[in-house]
Amino acid sequence: MGRLFILKLTYNIQGGDFTHAGHPSSEVKKVLKQLDIDGKTIKNIVIALYEAEVNVVAHAWKGIVSVEIEENKITIWVTDEGPGIADIELAMQAGYSTASKEVREMGFGAGMGLPNMKKNTDELQIESEVGKGTKVKMVNYFS
């Protein structure tokens, strides 16, 4: 058990591009399906990553998704250059949102992004610097 092998994937996200939000999560999903990961776990990962992507699209200028898949877990880093989060604890509360009116009109920005990410991951870490950007780390373990 425990042969060390890491499958790495990287994707770019463009801020403001709602049309293509969801591309990295779809790609990661494809890979996880090919690895025969169970459907529930895949769903959690895809939902969490999609929320993270939408956050970058809605708030930041650009971002990178880096994925590392190991035998028993997947680690995803979503790093963006953007305004950052002033109060992470507040942002974690369901319904709290700083999304602009335009973003809300597109059906995003309901303030459920971070809470959903928390709910769908086994580990979630957020580091942010106002005016610079945000780095989110999500870990899910495979059953």
Place this chain on the structure above:
Amino acid sequence: MSGLPNYHALKVDAAKCIGCTHCMKACPTEAIRVIDGLAVIDHERCVDCGQCHRSCPTHAFYVEQDDLTKIKVFKYRVILFPSIMIGQFPEKYNETQIYSGLKKVGFTHVFEVEQPIQLLIDSVNEYLRNEENPKPAISTYCPAIVRLIQGRYPSLTENLILRKAPHDLAAHFAIERLLLEGAQRDEIGLFYATPCIAKIASVKSPVGERESIVDGIVNMNHLYNEVMKVISEVEAEDNSEQRQNLSEEGILWSQTRGESGHFGSRSIAIDGIHNVVRFLERLENDQVKGVDFLELRACDQSCAGGILLTGNRFLTVEKLERRAKRYPSAKDISESTIRVDIEELKQKLVIDSISPKPLFIFGKDRVNAMEKMTRAQRIVCSLPGIDCGACGAPNCHALAEDMVNRKAKMSDCIFLQQMWEDEGKITARKALQNVQKKWGKDRFKADCNKRGRRNEGF
């Protein structure tokens, strides 16, 4: 789940296949490769949608069917067919003439399958009312869609509604009716006229059932031809009592939106397998909210677009819409005309379970699969990304996956070969031999009579 092998009726005629790439490109599950100049179907991956059959310029795909003479061994010979078939015949023939024609072909009883449809409507609504069943609930009407979901969207298998299709309903209905008439079960032969390949596979190796109750399959276009040979030009005997349980809803069932209107407060109907694929991707990502019911059909215009039909799909739809107006609503058909035990018939519509059958996995050992995927990704970096299909795989990605599964080689890519030639790594002669091996010898010589020459059925 039944332990029966995956039956597939679709075959490639080697004499007709010209080894082009149309089918390979059209396949929604990347189940086709061109090997030695011929299309080869991977039956593990095939979902019987018929896109290859549709896209083939030389009609090289054919569909096996049961021998019609087989019906003779039965005393009661029942033909079951979807209402769509009535829409195939020229307008000068009415239903009475068509029914009589079917009897002349050798059947004793004629049953359109969408009856008594209210039973199926009630049964599905019962299923939907159960809060425990995941939403959106997906119809199991189209067998190609069921197989697509099992294979390509295994996590959505639990959304499939565990209820059978109209042909099962009608089969049980027909049996019960004939038993009432005094028939013995083993005297009854049930034959299903199919508009598509997927229904054949679903009858021969049904999903979620132990075995099929249908004794044989006949392709609808074949039956159409047989009936047209014997159909009477003048009025035929009155056989309207055989359509007593047929309703407006039943006639429209196999058409797009034939089901969706009856179920849930929010329902969506999608036809065309590539449209369905795009939607299921979203659904799988949990980006579809609040929908109760999904009607998904592999063919454009649903069964009217089935590949074993004769008529134009849009004309068929229009004809059936007009026909449906002449029939009563399903709700208005009295239970007394059904005559058989309704509760028992409803019980027969229940499917125990449908299990996922993931098609796109790289093997059971996870680390091994990860290594393979990494290798495939690295190979893709070396491929041109043109997705030309000249390697015999539908796109560069599929070729890379074939390579790590030892089903293809780097030299299958004609562009890489070109580069190797330039770099002096292989001779021009060797490169040509490689492509000839894939596409057939003499394939690249000027010859107006060779296979795949211009205008050949395109």
